[in-house]
Amino acid sequence: MIRIERVSKQYASSKDEIALNDVSTTFESGLIHGIIGISGAGKSTLIRLLNKLESYEQGNIQIFDYTDLRLLNQESTRMLRKRIGMIFQSDHLLSRKTVLENVLFPIALHRKVTPSDTEYARSLLQEVGLSDYASRYPAQLSGGQRQRVGIARALIQKPDLLLCDEPTSALDVMTTSQILQLIQSTARRHHLDVIIVTHDLNVLREICDTVTVMDKGRIIESGKLDEILYKAKQPETQAFTKQIGLDLGTLKNQFPIEELLLLKFEEEIVHQSIVSEMIQTLGVSISIVFANVSPNKKGTMVLHAPKKQTEIIAFLKERKVGVDHVV
Amino acid sequence: MLFDLEIQVYLDALWETAYMTLVSTLFVFVLGLLWGAFLYGTDQHGLWENRTVYKIVSVITSALRSVPFLILIVLLIPVTRVLVGTILGPTAALPALILGATPFYARIVEIALHETGNDLKETGLSFGATKLQVLFRILIPESLPALIRGITVTAIAITGYTSIAGAIGAGGLGNLAYLYGYARNRILVTVASTVLIALLILALQVIGDLLVKKLSKTS
Ligand SMILES: Nc1ncnc2c1ncn2[C@@H]1O[C@H](COP(=O)(O)OP(=O)(O)OP(=O)(O)O)[C@@H](O)[C@H]1O
Numbered sequence: 448m449i450r451i452e453r454v455s456k457q458y459a460s461s462k463d464e465i466a467l468n469d470v471s472t473t474f475e476s477g478l479i480h481g482i483i484g485i486s487g488a489g490k491s492t493l494i495r496l497l498n499k500l501e502s503y504e505q506g507n508i509q510i511f512d513y514t515d516l517r518l519l520n521q522e523s524t525r526m527l528r529k530r531i532g533m534i535f536q537s538d539h540l541l542s543r544k545t546v547l548e549n550v551l552f553p554i555a556l557h558r559k560v561t562p563s564d565t566e567y568a569r570s571l572l573q574e575v576g577l578s579d580y581a582s583r584y585p586a587q588l589s590g591g592q593r594q595r596v597g598i599a600r601a602l603i604q605k606p607d608l609l610l611c612d613e614p615t616s617a618l619d620v621m622t623t624s625q626i627l628q629l630i631q632s633t634a635r636r637h638h639l640d641v642i643i644v645t646h647d648l649n650v651l652r653e654i655c656d657t658v659t660v661m662d663k664g665r666i667i668e669s670g671k672l673d674e675i676l677y678k679a680k681q682p683e684t685q686a687f688t689k690q691i692g693l694d695l696g697t698l699k700n701q702f703p704i705e706e707l708l709l710l711k712f713e714e715e716i717v718h719q720s721i722v723s724e725m726i727q728t729l730g731v732s733i734s735i736v737f738a739n740v741s742p743n744k745k746g747t748m749v750l751h752a753p754k755k756q757t758e759i760i761a762f763l764k765e766r767k768v769g770v771d772h773v774v
Numbered sequence: 775m776l777f778d779l780e781i782q783v784y785l786d787a788l789w790e791t792a793y794m795t796l797v798s799t800l801f802v803f804v805l806g807l808l809w810g811a812f813l814y815g816t817d818q819h820g821l822w823e824n825r826t827v828y829k830i831v832s833v834i835t836s837a838l839r840s841v842p843f844l845i846l847i848v849l850l851i852p853v854t855r856v857l858v859g860t861i862l863g864p865t866a867a868l869p870a871l872i873l874g875a876t877p878f879y880a881r882i883v884e885i886a887l888h889e890t891g892n893d894l895k896e897t898g899l900s901f902g903a904t905k906l907q908v909l910f911r912i913l914i915p916e917s918l919p920a921l922i923r924g925i926t927v928t929a930i931a932i933t934g935y936t937s938i939a940g941a942i943g944a945g946g947l948g949n950l951a952y953l954y955g956y957a958r959n960r961i962l963v964t965v966a967s968t969v970l971i972a973l974l975i976l977a978l979q980v981i982g983d984l985l986v987k988k989l990s991k992t993s
Pocket residue numbers: 458459460461464465466484485486487488489490491492493646
């Protein structure tokens with residue numbers, strides 16, 4: 448678990464603005480955490496504090512068994528950093544080393560590379576789908592492939608935490624999805640905690656368990672993914688939920704809030720047939736005012752149901768659909 | 775014989791010029807690399823950011839670069855006498871050549887390291903690298919093509935300096951062109967020396983380009 452307590456940070460070179468303003472939060476272990484916010488909100492600054500790429504003046508950060516990051520000397524700082532893998536928006540690969548050499552490079556900095564290191568690096572390359580590219584140079588790879596090398600490299604020191612600063616911002620939609628799935632699967636396999644920074648809510652929706660929303664150096668809202676997606680309270684957060692087509696603010700203006708129902712499809716069920724079956728069986732008139740569902744993923748729907756709400760809720764619950772009022 | 779002078783005289787002069795150029799380039803490469811790395815390191819976003827130190831060293835660098843080479847040689851005469859034991863001959867030209875060209879190359883190194891950039895610095899640190907490792911195992915290797923291009927330009931500039939040094943006693947092709955050619959009004963000797971200098975410069979450029987090409991094979 449990572450605990451951030453009342454941390455403030457100001458960059459020496461920009462005296463008039465405060466990058467982090469009294470930020471407190473915790474990141475539970477075993478989860479994928481998302482941090483979202485507009486440009487300049489302080490997202491990168493926050494995660495860069497965790498591996499001491501930046502220092503902070505006020506507050507306290509606890510991470511692993513370190514109770515106060517500020518107390519670490521240079522040697523312990525390097526120990527801390529070895530336990531934290533980091534991937535960036537662009538791949539930051541070494542252009543004059545091969546893919547395999549890049550993956551092994553963090554180890555080569557500290558000690559002689561052993562055959563078992565090489566073997567592990569190759570297994571990581573296989574995991575990220577690049578077994579056949581070990582002896583290529585970064586310039587001979589696509590952007591998505593380079594990002595995969597970056598992921599393998601971030602895992603080579605067997606970290607406990609993976610920090611991702613906009614890992615997919617430079618990639619197209621398909622590649623983004625693949626990279627996110629890869630981050631998720633490797634996180635599970637290697638028992639990593641993950642923190643992902645982004646300004647794209649779709650990224651968070653795809654793999655995150657929790658979401659922290661930042662604005663102007665503060666955390667303005669945080670919680671489980673669904674709470675943030677569908678029950679966002681802050682206007683700044685709602686601005687992000689518009690990215691996925693859900694404009695809660697407008698919906699609430701258009702309909703009485705108690706008539707809006709939030710449906711969550713957790714398993715692979717055929718959403719359409721459930722809704723149409725419900726309309727026929729119950730003889731109700733409803734309208735779907737928002738839907739974000741895909742055939743093989745969990746999805747969400749917002750219904751406008753002015754009448755027979757109790758029956759609708761019972762019908763859906765029977766079919767294992769999560770139902771809730773929009774708040 | 776070529777224009778009333780033994781071929782051997784030309785060859786000796788060529789050798790002296792090449793010697794002055796190559797030996798001082800070697801020194802300039804090492805010293806300029808360290809100096810440039812120091813400038814990069816102390817500048818903003820550098821590894822050991824320290825604005826005051828940077829400004830002081832930066833001013834010294836610019837000041838040294840602005841001293842005309844001829845004056846630098848004269849100023850360095852006492853130092854040269856102590857270091858080399860004489861103020862005549864190719865070896866005596868080395869201190870002035872090195873001191874004249876090092877700040878020039880240091881600036882090139884500084885720019886090259888900046889271009890390689892902040893990103894790789896952060897990446898290196900995030901692996902748990904020390905700052906020296908970031909410099910010597912990441913930034914400098916990544917900047918190598920630019921550093922080689924820079925040293926080629928510097929070596930060519932040094933060749934130019936050697937002819938100034940030559941004219942006031944260091945020997946070499948500059949000496950030949952000035953003392954035997956210009957001063958004794960034998961224009962063809964001057965032309966021949968100039969051609970040889972041009973060939974030397976051409977050779978340096980070709981070597982530099984080949985090295986860069988070899989290093990850039992990976993992209
Ligand atoms: N190295 C720096 N020096 C000075 N100011 C900085 C530095 N890095 C960030 N800042 C400032 O701190 C604030 C927060 O920046 P930060 O990079 O954390 O934002 P961000 O949320 O990551 O934005 P983006 O989405 O654009 O990456 C901004 O106002 C920025 O101008």
